[in-house]
Amino acid sequence: MATVTYDQATRVYPGTERPAVDALDLHIEDGEFLVLVGPSGCGKSTSLRMLAGLEDVNAGRILIGDRDVTDVQPKDRDIAMVFQNYALYPHMSVADNMGFALKIAGTPKAEIRKRVEEAAKILDLTEYLDRKPKALSGGQRQRVAMGRAIVRQPQVFLMDEPLSNLDAKLRVQTRTQIASLQRRLGVTTVYVTHDQTEALTMGDRIAVLKDGLLQQVGTPRDMYDTPANVFVAGFIGSPAMNIGSFQVADGVAQLGSTRIPLERSIVGALTPEDKGHVTLGFRPESLDVVSQGAEGAIPVKVALVEELGSDAFVYGDLDVPESAAKEIHSGAGDARVIVRVDPRQVPGKNETIWVAIRPGERHAFSASTGLRINA
Amino acid sequence: MDEILNNAGLWIEYYTRPVREWLLDADGAGHKLALMVVAILLFVGVMGGILALVDRSRRAPGWLVTVAFVGPALAAITFGLIYPALRTIYSSFFNRNGSEFIGMDNYIQAFTQSQFQLVLRNTALWVLLVPVLATLIGLIYAVVVDRTRFEKFAKTLMFLPMSISMVGAGIIWRFMYDYKQTSAEQTGLLNQLLVMVGLDTKQFLLDSPENNFFLIIVMVWIQAGFAMTILAAAIRAIPDDIVEAARLDGLTGIKMFRYITIPSIRPALVVVLTTIAMATLKVFDIVRTMTNGNFGTSVVANEFYEQSFRQLNAGLGAALAVILFVLVIPIVIYNVRQMRISEEIR
Numbered sequence: 223m224a225t226v227t228y229d230q231a232t233r234v235y236p237g238t239e240r241p242a243v244d245a246l247d248l249h250i251e252d253g254e255f256l257v258l259v260g261p262s263g264c265g266k267s268t269s270l271r272m273l274a275g276l277e278d279v280n281a282g283r284i285l286i287g288d289r290d291v292t293d294v295q296p297k298d299r300d301i302a303m304v305f306q307n308y309a310l311y312p313h314m315s316v317a318d319n320m321g322f323a324l325k326i327a328g329t330p331k332a333e334i335r336k337r338v339e340e341a342a343k344i345l346d347l348t349e350y351l352d353r354k355p356k357a358l359s360g361g362q363r364q365r366v367a368m369g370r371a372i373v374r375q376p377q378v379f380l381m382d383e384p385l386s387n388l389d390a391k392l393r394v395q396t397r398t399q400i401a402s403l404q405r406r407l408g409v410t411t412v413y414v415t416h417d418q419t420e421a422l423t424m425g426d427r428i429a430v431l432k433d434g435l436l437q438q439v440g441t442p443r444d445m446y447d448t449p450a451n452v453f454v455a456g457f458i459g460s461p462a463m464n465i466g467s468f469q470v471a472d473g474v475a476q477l478g479s480t481r482i483p484l485e486r487s488i489v490g491a492l493t494p495e496d497k498g499h500v501t502l503g504f505r506p507e508s509l510d511v512v513s514q515g516a517e518g519a520i521p522v523k524v525a526l527v528e529e530l531g532s533d534a535f536v537y538g539d540l541d542v543p544e545s546a547a548k549e550i551h552s553g554a555g556d557a558r559v560i561v562r563v564d565p566r567q568v569p570g571k572n573e574t575i576w577v578a579i580r581p582g583e584r585h586a587f588s589a590s591t592g593l594r595i596n597a
Numbered sequence: 598m599d600e601i602l603n604n605a606g607l608w609i610e611y612y613t614r615p616v617r618e619w620l621l622d623a624d625g626a627g628h629k630l631a632l633m634v635v636a637i638l639l640f641v642g643v644m645g646g647i648l649a650l651v652d653r654s655r656r657a658p659g660w661l662v663t664v665a666f667v668g669p670a671l672a673a674i675t676f677g678l679i680y681p682a683l684r685t686i687y688s689s690f691f692n693r694n695g696s697e698f699i700g701m702d703n704y705i706q707a708f709t710q711s712q713f714q715l716v717l718r719n720t721a722l723w724v725l726l727v728p729v730l731a732t733l734i735g736l737i738y739a740v741v742v743d744r745t746r747f748e749k750f751a752k753t754l755m756f757l758p759m760s761i762s763m764v765g766a767g768i769i770w771r772f773m774y775d776y777k778q779t780s781a782e783q784t785g786l787l788n789q790l791l792v793m794v795g796l797d798t799k800q801f802l803l804d805s806p807e808n809n810f811f812l813i814i815v816m817v818w819i820q821a822g823f824a825m826t827i828l829a830a831a832i833r834a835i836p837d838d839i840v841e842a843a844r845l846d847g848l849t850g851i852k853m854f855r856y857i858t859i860p861s862i863r864p865a866l867v868v869v870l871t872t873i874a875m876a877t878l879k880v881f882d883i884v885r886t887m888t889n890g891n892f893g894t895s896v897v898a899n900e901f902y903e904q905s906f907r908q909l910n911a912g913l914g915a916a917l918a919v920i921l922f923v924l925v926i927p928i929v930i931y932n933v934r935q936m937r938i939s940e941e942i943r
Contacts, residue, residue, distance in 0.1 A: 311857070
């Protein structure tokens with residue numbers, strides 16, 4: 223068991239100007255499940271591959287425990303990796319696939335057999351040990367890939383989007399299996415995904431990356447409650463947060479005729495670069511349906527209702543003058559907001575409802591820098 | 598009445614004769630070319646007509662459509678391949694001019710007379726050495742050159758001999774092996790090298806049995822490029838993540854080659870080995886151009902030609918052709934089987 227430390231680790235691909243991973247500083251505790259998440263091209267896979275030794279580190283260091291592994295061969299780093307496409311050896315049986323690293327390392331045959339059988343038992347693979355990967359289903363192949371990592375009993379597990387090739391139902395099932403398996407084995411794990419739901423459900427902590435830069439690290443609760451900037455706010459949570467730019471005047475944010483009162487500390491934190499604007503974010507689940515006259519009530523014209531049984535989401539257009547509406551956007555598009563409503567009292571299409579942001583569940587960001595302003 | 602019919606026949610005969618003569622007796626390049634164009638047009642016309650007819654009538658029964666599409670090809674195979682094959686097998690049981698049935702005598706002769714045993718031994722030597730050497734050289738070359746700076750150029754160089762006809766290659770290599778007395782000025786590259794290191798010149802193509810190896814080298818030279826091209830493509834097709842997984846599992850260099858590269862390109866290796874083996878079994882041009890099959894270098898294909906068209910012993914020639922045919926069959930079967938197995942793995 224060991225910690226993992228990225229110390230200003232940087233990767234610049236040959237022939238490119240911008241680093242794929244830019245001075246990444248990240249410390250992962252012993253036994254921790256850390257999820258690297260971000261949109262495609264954000265550098266999360268590159269970060270993982272740098273830790274694996276499959277990608278050079280152009281500047282900075284990477285440590286496993288107290289050992290600097292920056293220039294250590296992949297096989298000597300005491301890590302095991304699960305690949306997105308599983309990377310099983312097609313010409314070897316499941317048992318041979320799982321025991322291959324040990325065989326190369328010169329482990330006695332009986333020992334290999336024992337460890338492979340143990341891992342197979344944990345993963346329900348015992349009856350498939352003599353099959354070739356070709357004769358397995360996607361879920362079984364995924365488990366073999368996991369087994370191959372477990373058998374090595376490494377210091378760190380690296381997982382590169384291991385669930386992305388499974389169907390939706392199996393993905394949810396395997397997600398919990400991997401998470402509980404990791405807790406049971408207690409092995410430090412770095413897990414890469416582009417799916418924020420996976421990140422929130424699996425990780426002890428989450429690290430959000432964008433364009434090679436680390437945006438925020440924290441527990442799932444931190445990420446959800448106090449996103450450090452507009453990007454994290456929009457990325458974490460499903461459906462995505464509604465985010466909009468508001469004109470500030472007299473200590474209130476204005477949107478058409480709606481006036482949303484702001485704390486004094488937020489108004490005080492505005493700088494000249496913000497040009498009298500503030501970026502406000504509010505999650506679909508932070509909105510209450512209120513009466514028209516209520517303070518800060520925003521008119522929303524219902525365009526579509528998604529009913530999920532436990533919840534219902536209204537996708538609506540802001541019923542305010544065109545120019546003001548353009549400033550607001552959400553996961554559903556510009557000038558669209560998403561509102562969670564009581565699934566037993568769903569408004570009809572084209573109806574106008576009035577919603578207000580629940581106190582304390584509004585996020586404020588600087589209009590110029592995108593950074594969070596704490597109230 | 599009869600007379601009228603007879604006369605009509607004569608008239609038709611009279612008018613169609615020039616056309617028939619034009620079609621059957623071509624003389625001069627221009628005439629032959631024109632004949633070729635006519636033949637192609639005829640083929641396109643007939644085939645197009647058949648297919649168009651089948652396509653037009655929607656109510657044509659299934660079997661008729663099948664026959665229309667497959668029939669011409671089947672007919673061509675029957676007349677061009679199956680009939681000659683049967684005919685060859687048939688005549689291998691007859692004497693030199695096909696007038697007398699002699700049973701297995703031709704085969705007994707081919708397997709017992711030392712002259713023909715030598716031919717069979719040479720063929721065995723070719724079939725063992727050429728595929729193995731060509732594949733080995735091609736494989737090593739593909740691995741060494743892969744992902745280097747001058748890869749394209751190096752591969753082109755290696756593949757170039759493939760584009761030379763075997764006759765051309767034979768002539769080129771005859772110059773390479775050319776013999777002059779040690780004291781004389783050398784034209785052959787290899788003998789020049791021998792002279793330069795102070796050795797006597799050698800009659801590469803005359804000294805038996807090693808002259809067989811010098812002929813085999815020519816075939817290896819041609820086929821190694823083919824092996825390299827196929828194997829390099831197969832190596833490229835190994836998924837990156839499998840190679841990376843193997844690196845994490847501790848494989849490098851030779852071990853990577855042994856545990857990952859070779860098993861991954863196994864299907865391609867089998868295809869290359871068997872394809873070259875088949876080409877080698879049929880080798881004729883190289884032997885014919887370089888030694889004429891003399892000095893103990895003849896192979897089955899050359900001997901079959903020699904007997905059929907030089908010695909005019911049709912029966913023995915046919916028997917040799919049948920032997921060649923029988924030798925190729927197991928390789929073809931193995932090839933097809935391996936292809937099926939490799940399809941299952943994928």
